[in-house]
Amino acid sequence: MGKGYSARIAANPYIVGSFACIGGGLFGLDISSMSGVLSNDAYKNTFGNPSSNAQGAIVAAMPAGSFAGALLVAHLGDKLGRKKTIILSGLIWVIGSILQCAAVNRGMLVVGRIISGLSVGIASAVVPVYQSEITAPSIRGRLVSLQQWSITWGILLQYFVEFGCSYINGDASFRIPWGLQMIPAIILSAGMLLFPESPRWLIDHGREEEALEVLADLHGGGDPNTELVQLEYEEIRAQVHFERTEGAKSYTDLLKPGILRRVGLGASLQMWSQLSGMNIMMYYIIYVFQGAGLTGRRGNLIADSVQYVLNVALTVPAIIYIDKWGRRPMLLTGTILMGFFLMLVGGLQGKYGHWGEVDNSRVWVITGHDGPTKGIIVCSYLFVCSFAITMGPVSWTYPAEIFPMRVRAKAVSVATATNWLFNFALAWAVPPGLSSIAYKTYFIFGTFNFAAFIHIFFMFPETKGRTLEEIEEVFAEGHVFTAWKIRKDVGRKTLQQVKAEQKSFGDDVDEKLDDKASE
Template sequence: MSGRFTSYNARIASNPYVVGSFACIGGGLFGLDISSMSGVLNNPSYLKTFNFPNPAAQGGIVAAMPAGSLVGSLAVTQLADRIGRKKTIILAGWIWVIGSILQCASVNRGMLVVGRIISGISVGLASAVVPIYQSEITAPSIRGRMVSLQQWSITWGILIQYFIQFGCSYINGVASFRIPWGLQMIPAIILSLGMLLFPESPRWLFDHGHEQDALQVLADLHGGGNTKDELVVLEYEEIKQQVHFERTEGAKSYLDLLKGNNPRRVMLGMSLQMWSQLSGMNIMMYYIVYVFEGAGLTGIRTNLIADSIQYVLNVALTVPAIIYIDKWGRRPMLLVGTLLMGFWMFLVGGLQGRFGHWGAPDGTGRQVWVIEGNMAATKAVIVCSYLFVCSFAITMGPVSWTYPAELFSLKVRGKAVALSTASNWAFNTALAFAVPPGLNSIAWKTYFIFGTFNFAAFLHVFFMFPETVGRSLEEVEEIFQQGHTFTAWKIGRSVGRKTLDEVVEKSKEIEHDGRKEGSLEEEKGHVEQRA
């Protein structure tokens, strides 16, 4: 019985779908945090406990988490290469638990902000290292699908936490928000304990001198344990070539990010994460309560129900992207998504500007831009908001995590992906802080700003972003080795693709050159000794 159980665990731990999807719990932590805030914005107990924060104060409370995430994502530049991808994910889970405890027990804004910063560090670590881990343990044919699960897990975290918030809204007193904040530590505990059962990244193992372990992990994940499998041999030889090439260039450092074609790739990764935030999804997730309040929805329960529909759509519409991301390609999804999101944002802003006015619908005297007495306009704003979220979920959401994880060589991947993710959190922090005052001052014009960002992103993607779908991480190198001569929209899916024979032949050349160099050094030593 024990033997069968061990064998079953081994099969589970070597299934790339199971390994990659389990690590996605780290992405779900970000989703939990989004709902933990959006669900309490109009909670009377929350408002009373934290002294009725004004738009600037509420923006600061929300921004504390992405500010911590910025720190955490930058820390990955060191942790991912030093202690490994797996251990960094485990560490992120335990830091989240500490942050959740502080949030749950918070009695004032200062304590809440500190708890959110600590939780943010965890989210920053997980959001940067999980895509790296997934991209390095999956085959090229399913890499996009697996890394895009990061976005899906975020949507599930948002949805689950939001329904917990909705259920707890019927509880009187501080328990209505403390219970959800306490329960969110459970997934992190599961993540940290469960990751102990799964393998380390084979690329990290090879780079740190564990070649046989790396080969066995590749065989377990992609060849049913067969180290002679063609795909396993292909990946192993490519990793060997890449590591050998990088070792000949010297030790890793941050200066490597400025060498060769790396600056271009770093800018692509950072700018894509920037555009994902500037798309306006930040408004529709953190501050959807404010958006629907401005659309004319009244009553806490009514608003919460309308919000929950949006979160359900976010989960559901991410599924087609996961299934087809490796067929549709990265560029088409980004181009279509940015156009659609820009269109819906301008519609929301136009409807709000045409039919809204300054008023105080909640009876507290707080002035907001609101649509009143026009149910058609109210419904139109809600529908456009739903369509915006659907457009993000099926395009930009998954690709914004997948694309940066497959852009970089092994030597700089940890640092470069961490910087890309740091860009996400830097703009997330700025927007989380700026959106409430923005809605409070320029109201409907805020949506026009984000719509313009989306159209700018479309132009940037069209002219600068090459297609990477279906290539191994090492084959992506072939695209950028062309330097500034390649034209992004002309890069076909065959550019950079290698056959097994080509990879093996190249590996033999490297080994031959290595033996030749070793022989020369040995002969030189003999001559010096005789002298």
């Protein structure tokens, strides 16, 4: 590294962090690969015109696999390293895509989606960890939030591929898009070979010289003596030494005082991101607009695409300003707005809708009321915009930065597994819910958002602009229900303070840091 054009590219923190986000884009591809075929007659005929429950099970197969994949990261991320684990996720995705593309029945399709889900679960857990460990504090939120932006791009691009292929007659209308999903994964696995390993993982495995070189290339223009590089290097070494004295790396570490609280915060934030109702608007937006009275397959597809474009566009301000606005204000604003718009959708549906039949399915639908139909569409768009600019990016950034290194891979995997657990449950439950309790479904998710607001206000401390090591002091300062009281200067340290703390550990620091290398 440090020599030649390709080395300079691989040492640019923006390029390193953003390229890894292709792993997040795989999740977006999967969302559109399903939402885009729900009104496709060739898809319905090939897979036996699945009922609402059967379709929910097909969609839920992916997050079921993702749940298992996210838990695997606890072992893979520490054993193989962050970089190799990302590469592995891309290879697994290719296998899943092949099975989906060749599927001749529901069973084969479900197996393919489970394998693809395994890949998405691995990538969604390890990519934010990798990004948080290779970026400087001033841009960490921005780069980790690119994970969400890549998801929105995956949704958008795959949806337009589905839209274009919908004009093809026969099975090719859905098999071609499912086959093309392999291309980004191949690019991800091949491209990651050029990028560095996480410096924190390298130090943790006794490879300090490599770690210093990576930090210098990423944050110091190749100069290991710059203040930021030295500060980060010394902080990481000190933190690794301290954490090794705390005991072995195992799941029992997640139950220790101070850690369990953070595991709860990371897992609950991922839970709230799913319970926000975004799944309805992504997986099943066709059903939502059908219920609003939007008729015609072409018109429905166009209306859906507008929503996906907004999702991409409104994520950009969040990426740019997340390290300025802060995590707490974004989450609090987002949950209030999302709850409000979902309540409006439910209210309009309840007042003007009735039970009817659309495409041989029982649907709560609005007919003959153009104003409420447009109102529901607009509220749906505003809901998606609210999620995109707030909860979406922060739900990936926050869990990746609140854990100490000794448990980071495991804790993030647990948080991400929580995301997929609720994703699985909601993906399966929403179609039957819409066909049974109809508009009341929106009231349920609206209430979840208001509950999330209360939880976040009292229990989620701000973490913007701090190194991963300084965040330790943030959680040591605040109590469980006093997140809003934590001072902005808590945890701030100079290079001299860090070196002084390291010296206090004793003359045996270097010897203990070399334990793994000698093993």
